[in-house]
Amino acid sequence: MNENDLKRYTVILDNGSGILFQPLDEAKTYILSAKHVFYDEVSNDNAEDTKKIKATAKYYFSDSQNDANEIEIINGQNYFEHPDDEIDAAILILDEALGFDQIFIDERTTGFEDFNLTGFPENKRESEDQYDKQIIRDLNSYNDKLITLRLVVNHLDHEQIAGFSGGGIIKINSDSLLLAGIQSKTPIGPCNGEIQVVPIKRFEEIVELNNLPQLLPNFFSKIDLLLCSIIEFNQTTPNLQPKLQGALRIQSRQIKCDLKEVYNRKILNKSAIKANSLSSKQFWTSFLEYALIISLIEDGEFNEELLNKMSKKRKFIFSDSSKNIYDMYSDILLFAADNIDDQCQVIVGTMIPPSTNKTRRMSTDRVPTNISSINDDETIDRITLRNKIKEIIHIKAIELDCINENDNLLDQFSLGQFNEILTEIKRLVNEFFNN
Known part of the structure; x- marks a missing residue:
């Protein structure tokens, strides 16, 4: 991505x-x-002027700035706006793929x-x-409705x-673009270097309220954005921290799944107890941590086949419940039971x-009898399937109860002996899962 891509993703509207x-x-x-931008002012002789939504909109691409593309605006069908009158945000939908797929949202509140x-601009x-x-x-x-930038x-x-109204607050992020917001109405008179911006979160609300296809979050652009929090x-x-971080960064190269592709193809839809978890950063952080752990156990690439x-x-x-993990076991057991082998280990991520x-x-074996008993929602087949589960392991147990419990052993290696540290981590993780 370069400066020309900032222009290419921006249109005249x-x-x-x-x-x-x-x-x-x-x-x-x-x-x-x-x-x-989607409204016209209507003059009223005996009353205040009013606004009405336009019947059509014209948009022009950056490489053909004099060639108009006109589209009918149908509210609730191809046009959706934020219901809050104070939030200057709207989405117009074109029913065609134009290849603008390397842009991601960034919900930052600082660091612009x-x-x-x-x-x-008009001039x-x-x-x-x-x-x-x-x-x-x-x-x-910054507040929930408006960002003021200089x-x-x-x-x-x-x-x-x-x-510039409707233009993006956007940056180049190596091979992608990050979008943090959209400029709101231009002030009358000099702006003195200040502009007001609608945070990108408000556009996510439009998507959620109208059940539209999701905006892609920035952590789909690079797994490093999630990896940093994992390690x-x-x-x-x-x-010991930098030694472990260096070793696991090497191991992370074995993760060959494209998170965006996994999301788009709904491969993990049955991995979340609640469907809306699939759009949360915590879900994908937990999944990436799972991928890293599996690559350690299998000592190879983590791909879709694996x-x-x-x-x-x-x-x-994954569960976004705030319950104690014991209280979640009934949901986990019920949800994880389908299409598994005997003695399956269930690895759980939570908030x-x-x-x-x-x-x-x-x-x-330690799950209380009343949790695994048959009830109105159960069948004999379901109970049989649940009995295939050997144990439930929280994803953080590998860090806290496997790696950290052996910190003295791992710390004997010097900084830079990352491959040796990685070999020892693999041994410890395999012992942990096969114990």
């Missing part, structure tokens, strides 16, 4: 701008923009260095190239910033890890 975004539906393309405001609408961008300097303020250039007047080892001795195999032998399940080793690993 009537008198404003918009950002092209392919959601988790390869047959559609979104134009994310400001709500007010390297971000840009992109769009087609360049007569130019051969109408595109422009302004570099973001820093954050002024531009590097602090003397722009209304004509120089008008037309923090904040309960490990400071001297995932299918392990789903019968060492099954991954909050259990606090003791006794609640991080539990043989199903």
